Amino acid sequence: MKSYRYLYGPVPSRRLGRSLGIDLVPHKICTYDCIYCQIGKTAEKTVLRKEYVPVGEVLEEVKKFLQKETTSVDHLSLSGAGEPTLHSQIGSIIEGIKKLSSIPVAVITNGSLLFEEEVRRDLLQADVVLPSLDAVSPEVFGRMNRPHRKVSIEKVIEGMVEFRKIYRGKIWLEILFCKGVNDGPDELQKMKEVIDRIQPDLVHLNTVVRPPSEDWAKPLSEREMEDIRSFFGEKASIISEFDRHLTYVTEEDIKDGILRILRRRPLSLLDLSKWMGIPQGELEGQILSLSQEGKIQPRLHDKLIYYEILTEIKKE
Ligand code: SF4
Known part of the structure; x- marks a missing residue:
């Protein structure tokens, strides 16, 4: 994609x-x-x-x-x-x-x-x-x-x-x-x-x-x-959460998928895991990497951490 x-x-x-x-x-x-x-x-x-x-x-x-x-x-x-x-x-x-x-x-x-x-x-x-x-x-x-x-x-x-x-x-x-x-x-x-x-x-x-x-x-x-x-x-x-699985092949695909989804709305790690059909443990590394690259950032809301796109990327 x-x-x-x-x-x-x-x-x-x-x-x-x-x-x-x-x-x-x-x-x-x-x-x-x-x-x-x-x-x-x-x-x-x-x-x-x-x-x-x-x-x-x-x-x-x-x-x-x-x-x-x-x-x-x-x-x-x-x-x-x-x-x-x-x-x-x-x-x-x-x-x-x-x-x-x-x-x-x-x-x-x-x-x-x-x-x-x-x-x-x-x-x-x-x-x-x-x-x-x-x-x-x-x-x-x-x-x-x-x-x-x-x-x-x-x-x-x-x-x-x-x-x-x-x-x-x-x-x-x-x-x-x-x-x-x-x-x-x-x-x-x-x-x-x-x-x-x-x-x-x-x-x-x-x-x-x-x-x-x-x-x-x-x-x-x-x-x-x-x-x-x-x-x-x-x-x-x-309306409740959806649990069908998507398939992402490479780490780059996963990172691209995370950015695409977060571009629409901030999500928690659990949400991302459900949306993408990938265990939370497997997503953590990509989330960390995207944060280090300055592409996403965490945001605290209702005692939960959500990840959101940094503004300059969101406007792309
Ligand atoms: S403001 Fe946001 S939620 Fe409301 S109609 Fe527009 S896009 Fe949808």
Whole structure:
């Protein structure tokens, strides 16, 4: 995976299996600046759709990957270090990928631009769309997602409802909970009503498990998450860690894999071990070596050590 600019992984994901990430916007351009964001603070908050990365180069890399890689992939996922629907040609990219492969295409989005008809049309060919909706009332939405001023929660919800009417693929809605921010009974009740309107196929519940953008964004306990899951009913499930194994051949491959994964989010040694399918003991040497090379650094969060990319490399 060394020579790719827009691809990362494949990384294991509970929801998508082995997923090849396709990054459509540079780090970190988004319509939101969520307090829990794992990839840091938003560098450019915008609703401007444009060709942030060249369509031809992205498709060329996907083609190259499909020709060269022998490992299996369960989903080709448009996601990355920002909001992928900001890419004005995301529809053409999905169409192009579909011509290259029969592997299902997933779009991991914050759903904020689905109020635009063009965005809804662009995503029609995807096999699964995973939008997030962490709040339904304006104050909670503002505090949690800190959206661009042109994005209101009313528009976001309407966009999702309209998209459901025309989209034949699967919609897996994700809600991430932060303690004391979006977990109050009133918000939960309103969320349930909105979910009934959106009619997703599944509802995935998540909480803060990796270092957030804001230190005060705290996780819910397992018990609290379980209570919310039963309140939301049978479509809802709590997202947990994934344990499928990847194969990395040489030490350089392993180091490259660590950098690629950490470029997206900081992880603990245990997380890295699970994500990469490599015992912790075998990763320790590469982590040490990358630290000595000045490429990564440890960061203490909630009494756990996470590793993160040093800023200058993250921007590459
Ligand atoms: S979590 Fe997603 S939607 Fe929120 S700021 Fe980060 S990239 Fe944007």
